[in-house]
Amino acid sequence: MSWTEVVIEVAREHAEALSDALMEAGALSVSVEDADEGTDQEKPLFGEPGMVPTEAAWEHSRVVALTDLDADQAVIVAEAAQAIGLATPPQFTTRNVADEDWVRKTQSQFEPIHIGKNIWVVPSWHDAPDPDALILELDPGLAFGTGSHPTTRLCMEWLEANPAPGKTVLDYGCGSGILAMVARKLGAGSVSGVDIDPQAIESARDNAERNHCEIDYYLxxxxxxxxxxxERFDIVVANILSSPLKLMAPMLSGRVAPGGSLVLSGVLARQAEEVAQAYAPFIKLSVWAELDGWVALHGQLQQGS
Structure with a gap:
């Protein structure tokens, strides 16, 4: 089976409304791209992981609508334009989309990831490169955290470098649950994960079951x-973002047991000092490691605190 893509270049103020209208007019799916991609005017529309872009589209946006091969693309575009109040339908081009094994094509983009000294994150459709390593079977999904982002790597490397057999661990903002699973596989005793997203909790529970890890996950x-x-934990790890981390300083610090460790990431190198200052009344933090402009902060709560 084949399809036809309709490609329309529009101003930013029309991109979102036109996308919705194209779906109502019969498009199968719609995406918005930067029309200046590949030029000096190309502009990224993202911030830190998990942040919502402040703008819904690019100044020069390209709306791409997938339609059935035998659909009347001109009618779809005209109906969509009328629905959002455009006086005349925008010009568009079309291109054929051949049928492919989309599942296989998507899977081919994700290979096993080697992290630290002995950790491998392996999608379910691959064999582990080193069966004797610490293996996490984890497929890319909706919850943040597959080991590909520097902040996740930094936290995993800290956990590997500081194994805590039998100790208690809290993964706050657990996403996919990958950090909690690393801690558990490294011998931690009781491990808990918390996230505000119900879908993340569901994903984390599924991943823990798949990896034979006994972990409690909660909203x-x-x-x-x-x-x-x-409970106060021997290790508290939070891979979130700098702003919420600063707001949560009293709460997260209060979760660390005396003599325990606090590990924070999701922090850009330029933000490290201000995050450390937010925690200074409770626990002294310093940069443990840096990777690609991101840092992991670590501190140990004094005994008797």
Missing amino acids: PEDFAQSAHAD
Whole structure:
């Protein structure tokens, strides 16, 4: 089976509305791209992981709509233009899209990832390169954290360099649950994960089951009602973003047991000092490592605190 893509270049103020209208007019899917991609005017539309872009589209946007091969593309574009109040339908080009094994093509983009000294993150359709390594079977999904981002790598490398057999670990902002699983596979005793996203919690639980890891995952409100509600942990790791990390300084610091460690990432190198200052009243943090402009901060709570 084949399809036809309709390609329309529009101003930013029309991109989102036109996308919705094309779907209503019969398009199968719609995406918005930077029309200046590959030129000096190309502009990235993203910030830190998990942040929503402040703009919904590019100044010069390219709307790409997938349609059935036998659809009347001119009618679809005309209906969409009328629906959003454009006086005349925008000009468009078309291009054929041949049928492919999309699952296989998508899977081919994801290879096993080697992290630290002995950790491999392996998609389910690959064999582990080193069966004797610490293997995490993890498929790319909706929850953040597959080991590909520098912040996730930094936290995983810290956990590998500081194994804590039998100790308690809290992964706050757990996403896919990858950090909690690393801690568990490295011998940690009780491991808990918390995330505000129900879909992340569902994903983390599925991943833990697949990797034979006994981990408790909670939404914050459930965590507050759990047996861990007042617990202080030997290791607290939070890979989130600098702004929420600063706001959560009293709470996260209060979760660290005396003599325990706090590990933070999701922090750009230029943000390290201000994040450390937010935690200074509770625990002294310093940069443990840096990778591609991101840092992991680490500190140890003094005994008796």
